[in-house]
Amino acid sequence: WAADTIKVGILHSLSGTMAISETTLKDAMLMMIDDLNKQGGLLGKQVEPVVVDPASNWPLFAEKARELLEKDKVDVMFGCWTSVSRKSVLPVVEDLNGLLFYPVQYEGEESSRNVFYTGAAPNQQAIPAVDYLMNDLGVKRWVLAGTDYVYPRTTNKILEQYLIDKGVAPADIMVNYTPFGHADWQTIVSDVKKFGSAGKKTAVVSTINGDANVPFYKELANQGIKANDIPVVAFSVGEEELAGIDTKPLVGHLAAWNYFMSEDSPANAAFIKKWHAFTKDTKRVTNDPMEAHFIGFNMWVQAVRQAGTTDVDAVRQAMYGQKVANLTGGVSEMMPNHHITKPVLIGEIQPDGQFATVWQTEGLVAGDAWSDFIPESKKLNADWTYPWVCGNCEKPKFAPLAGM
Amino acid sequence: MLTCTDVHLHYGASHTLRGVGLKAEKGRVTCLMGRNGVGKTSLLGAVMGMHPVSGGAITWEGDDITRLPTHQRARRGIAYVPQGREIFPRLTVRENLETGFACLPRALRHLPDEIFDLFPVLRDMLHRRGGDLSGGQQQQLAIARALVTKPRLLVLDEPTEGIQPSIIKDIERVIRLLGSRGDMAILLVEQYFEFARDLADDYAVMDRGEIVMAGAAVAMEEAEVRKHLTV
Amino acid sequence: MGPITRRLIALESKRGWAVLLAVFAFAAVAVPLLNVLLPPDHALHVPTYMVQLLGKFLCYAMLALALDLIWGFAGVLSLGHGAFFALGGYAMGMYMMRQIGERGVYGNADLPDFMVFLNWGELPWYWWGFDSFWFAALMAVAVPGLLAFVFGWLAFRSRITGVYLSIITQAMTYALMLAFFRNEMGFGGNNGLTDFKDILGYSLSADGTKIGLYVATVIALTLAYLVSRFIVGSRLGRILLAVRDAESRVRFIGHSVTGAKLFAFTVSAMIAGVAGALYVPQVGIINPSEFSPAQSIEVAIWAAVGGRGTLFGPILGALSVNGAKSFFTGAAPEVWLFFLGGLFVVVTLFLPKGLVGLASAARRLKRPTLPVTKEEPRNA
Amino acid sequence: MSRILAALGVLVALMFAPLAPAHADDAAFAAAVAGLDQKSFPKRAEAVATLGTLGHARTETVLRALADGTLFARKEDRQVVIGRLSGDAYSLSDAATGAPAGSAPSGELAKIIANNQMRGQIQDILGRFLLFSTDAEDRIRAADQVLSNPDASAVAQVRNALKTENEPAVRQRLERALAAALLSGGGTTEERLAAVQTLGNTNEPALRGLIQRTAANDADDAVRAAATSALAAIDRRLVFLDMGQNLVFGLSLGSVLLLAAIGLAITFGVMGVINMAHGEMIMLGAYTTFVVQQAFRAYLPPDLFGLYLVVAVPMAFVVAGAVGVAMERSVIRFLYGRPLETLLATWGISLMLQQAIRSSFGATNREVANPAWMSGAMDFLGLTLTTNRIVIIIFAAAVVLALAAFLRWSAMGLNMRAVTQNRSMAAAMGIPTGRVDALTFGLGSGIAGVAGVALSQVSNVSPSLGQGYIVDSFMVVVFGGVGSLWGTVVGAMSLGIVNKFLEPYSGAVLAKILVLVIIILFIQKRPRGLFALRGRFVE
Amino acid sequence: MREAHGSILYLDGVSVSFDGFKALNSLSLIIEPGELRTIIGPNGAGKTTMMDVITGKTRPDVGAVLYDGEVDLTKQSEERIAIMGIGRKFQKPTVFENLTVFENLELALAGERRTFAVLFAQLSGTQRDRIAEILATIRLTARAGEKAGTLSHGQKQWLEIGMLLAQDPRLMLLDEPVAGMTDAETEQTAELLVGIAKERSVIVVEHDMEFVRTLASKVTVLHEGSVLAEGSLAHVQADERVIEVYLGR
């Protein structure tokens, strides 16, 4: 089918609870596609975005993915935020051999032939952050606070194991889970305060998700927990989330990401400029998942150019080793396990709602699909290079694909 | 004076009032009689504006009120004692009475003593909720509530239903008194023939949505009327 | 011909049966044929994803039908019907999880993946038996039914009515949602159950399986419809209506309000459970959000849009609301809520009896009264 | 390590002169200032420590600038300067000397960022300066600073400070600080025993921790024994304190629930409209707060900013109320007596309102700041009471009382109740039902809007804000008993308190589930809610 | 207890109070099988409350309520009481407004009450005839197929009486059955009741003295929750206290 455009499906919730986070990603995708078209498009064709709204409803994600692939015949999809939405889309893309670029940090323990994970795996975010707290801030006591779902559970499990391996006593680890959208943090914050008063330097590792962060930080501020008493390092709080909070009382609390808007690099400056021009709003912030889409999209474009086609199998093969300048000044590379290399940055919240990088890894870290801290998963292998097509196994699983 | 001319009323497809004409003059008690389901309540409802009429005109004190909303009619001095009492169940007796203040100027907003003279139980039960009263007590409350508004037209739909004989006698006295004062028109629907006959200055008999007999009570032929009341 | 058979036939008028059969034939036979026989570029070709989409909508329709049985006829507005649906879904999901066997990412035949990476030692007891399809199928009906029975028995016995009932059913589904979110529960937490491979040995990604599931849904919906018709057409159905109007009066003529409601509630929950069980293989995921109160409220919305108390209306409502949602989220992703919200307002203001109100308004001109009662006076 | 260094430095400095010395080595100071401009954070931290030890007159200025983020390195010559924003550019002064250094746009400056660790250092250094401040507040803060980070090195200073201190409140703090510092090492056995005595009657978790460590680790048996019994005494008191704390938390959660539900108690409880758009009325209130706040920021001087809430409350009432009236007049009034349809229509309206807000304000959270008078916490009998929560409790009480008075005593209140109980009969009594309906609905919506103002202070402001409250609100109104305002109040408070008493034992998730189960079971006993309307008129 | 034996209804020392207000005050009353009893008394005397107690709607604070000389009605649910054969017409007519007149009667009709049984129950020929007969009696044959909600007030009263007839109870309680009826209808109703009372027990509450006279039964006067006078109508009408509180001068 000689379609006269190349279609890119954008599968991000524009309504419902996840719209808060995902709408921005849709805008970012539109911006990049627009940009590409201005530069002459791809393979001599214009790129056409196809936007749908899966409305924060997981089965609807699957439905929309199927619609994009079967009805709109998109060549690639960029989308999803929550793990469950990705899990919901997964069988669809595998069934129809589609391509999905997933831009958000997640719990790992997944590897699919049809998904490229451009967000951080736990080893690209959580572990380095804990290292930083332990080594640089001398933290001895740990609160692992998270929303009760799979990403925090998995991450905390990995961290717990990691901390214990590092000699932290179990009594010095407090794990706490809260429901989605938890709004009343009085008890928990006061518990943290108590836990932190045992005389050892204490930190909170927060995998608290979405909306619940605003009341959490407000409560922290009001109960007077300062960053230099008990720092909180968050894995799900970025610039976009901070935009909804008064950050003055929160200065010094931390976040671990692979990108901060405050990064001082020409590429980033250019990206922010474009973003402000595109959204016609100089106050709009950029954030880590946007960068992930930026990397993912550019990699895909390069791979398509290299393959000379948007055919999924060909593009997939061309993806491996694809290198793209990321926005923090380095060059990210696509690994055969469908994860990319990224720098890990620790930033502190500033009064202006930005993060200031206070620590970063020496080089780039490659994402692990299978965590080394989970016994069952340690032995698993993820390598999708032709012809040894194997995503979650110890030995090859798929036969070489026809026509390749 | 209240005049209804050629009033028609439909419930969905069923034609319930078919060209009713009726007058009620101040200083007189007009009694409306008829079997169950002939449309008496419907006619009173039309006068009150509870249900829109599909034809005809209703005038009160010279003004056409056919299209006025119900509360405007109340404010023009028409008070209603509905069939089935329609007490506000969760308001206290006092509050039930005070709902009548809505159509009074601020200065007149107090409960007249006569009401309690007429219905002494109400005085004892001022703080009980309307819905807790016994059937007859509620009926008394409904009448009292209408009187609070100081009406110039009092519309009563079977006001004696469920009331004990001694109080019926009192009500009869009051209606007669109010009727004879000359400043109030009274339109009364009543099944209880003797009560109606004793009170009425004028009468009208309905059958199947039409007025079949009407006139001054003195000229009423009892046997004829009774025929219309029997099946 | 026994009396029951006669009553079955009398469920619908001749025309009713004709319409029902026509719709059934179209849905169960024509749609799959249009999918299989016609080439993809043919104008009348029904693409597979469309068949699957329809299948999903029909599951919703069945859920709306279930709600109508209890809400439309007994006046019990359950805002927790999503729970029964989800429980049915989980039962089927558990079966399909067990079917994955060694094909899971960790290759562990004894434990589902999510248990492996959260270090579960062994399969919890409540997962036992779900290797068998029939056991799972039984559970998909029995668990919602039992929950409804116990819950209903408590509630109806205590004479909880109206909004109070609605709210405690909501509390029930909300509590279940929170509970299922908990990873300790052993149902996969927020991610729920996913990554199904096959059902009864047929691969879920095969077109044949998809069509098979779709046809199964059509049949199940039809049966559920007939069962519901039978109930509402019976004297019990009249009692339910009477309960809706004046519950205590029913007691004074000696009918058991608790019994009638409980029966309808339980049957309704079982239908919802079946709907859930058919839903999961078709959408490929079951997760606690199906328990969310908003989801259950939406079911009531479907029923209301279609026309409450008509059985057919809620089916229509579920299909059209979901169809509209599906269409608008693709066609107008940025503003579709205006359309959907507007649709709800317009329907309420201009179609007080819902979508079927349109049809029956036209029909009423010919048929004066309710089908069940129009015979009686004549014979009397 | 660097911290101790810093502390030592301060100590040295203070021994020579209680107030910062005027003639320290300017050159060394300048070098240390220059040392702040380095890439490595540990190196910067060292520079901060050095600044502390030097005790230069400008130490405080430079460190404050660093903490406030006004310390820059000029990109062209790496000179460390303090910048003050004037217009688009910064006017600069040399950090080491204070001499004016021209001005530069922000692009030419690199901000020198302090990290957590440095901020801690700075606080310690500056904090101890404050022990000798002339302002009693400052001295208390400084004492608390020592108290929260007790350290043997502070002993001498605190003693010094105690010598001149007359203010009893400050003295008490200082004594505790001294005791804490002594226990942290350095005190003699007697001193430590006395210190345990002093701290034995406090309840602060930090001090409890200290005593606990003393009980476990102190070299002296007697001290350990004293600490152990002091610890037991503290724990006994803490049991009560915990209960008190839970109660306050519960009341505060209850107030939030109450505020969320109170508007619904009108639209649903009194009018019987199943108002699914109730949450969106709250949301409108919250967005109104946001808009008012932005207006204050843009057009009014900063010192008036704290008053924005006072303006937001009536504004939110008007905005949400007006939307409510519009809703009632255009849709709901056609649906009285048909609760099912109101459910459907208001759900539709709620979807549209959400989308309208999303389209005009964007999908992301909006920032609503607590004004200064609503931030922070205070200590009350050992309980930490956060100000915003206390304000909300009081606010909720005020709203309820005002509303109750209105419903009970105003003619309008009576009319409202009459209309909702029997619409046609109310009309026949001369009550303009249409107007009353519109105003009632407007009132309920307006109150929901006012609740939105309060909720914006504790929670996030986003288009789906309302969705988060709708389930809880209905739960509260129904649990309390539909139609009873007091029921709503008691319902909200009891759910809040039960939740907060369960949470410490069961965790937040289970607590929530348990509360739901309790509601279900409780309704079995009282099928018409806590404050059920009784009487023969209820079936 | 000996007195209770052989009676169809036996009330002894029944008291009911609402928030301190005594609606029934140690009320005692015995109804024999086949007896027609009229109860009169001022508004608020407790007549309706007494029926509420008998039918299980209100539970008495103290006192015995025995049916058939042995069944303690205060321990029974409303359904059980109805199934045991006590039927009631309410003071304010309550019919199932969304069911047709015919269906209202069908549900009331004596017979199957178990949930599963009613699912499969069907009207037999005799049952249909019975309903037709009742429809004729209450003069609603023409409206049998219409929703009961569209009836006029008086017609609903009739339908209630019809439902009571259909229920075929052993003890009938009628609360103001002729309120809102014309004089002629009142007479017919009286005849109907007298006829019915030949086979079963009937308790009628009324304020219409004409009607009470036609019934020609024993009359009990209730006042402030207990019995004030009892006897023939003539007897109670002559009682000074009854004239004072009830009849008026």
Ligand SMILES: Nc1ncnc2c1ncn2[C@@H]1O[C@H](COP(=O)(O)OP(=O)(O)OP(=O)(O)O)[C@@H](O)[C@H]1O
């Ligand atoms: N809301 C309604 N909808 C449909 N039909 C109605 C409605 N109200 C009354 N009717 C019908 O209209 C007719 C007249 O009723 P209406 O209540 O006016 O009678 P009535 O003369 O007051 O009778 P009664 O003496 O029993 O009170 C009756 O046949 C009744 O069934």
Ligand SMILES: Nc1ncnc2c1ncn2[C@@H]1O[C@H](COP(=O)(O)OP(=O)(O)OP(=O)(O)O)[C@@H](O)[C@H]1O
């Ligand atoms: N739930 C209640 N709460 C308060 N008072 C009540 C309640 N139920 C009944 N009462 C009171 O008890 C008394 C008896 O009422 P009941 O209805 O039995 O009277 P009745 O004899 O039937 O009167 P009527 O002839 O007017 O129907 C009345 O004064 C009534 O106000």
Ligand SMILES: [Mg+2]
């Ligand atoms: Mg009438």
Ligand SMILES: [Mg+2]
């Ligand atoms: Mg009575």
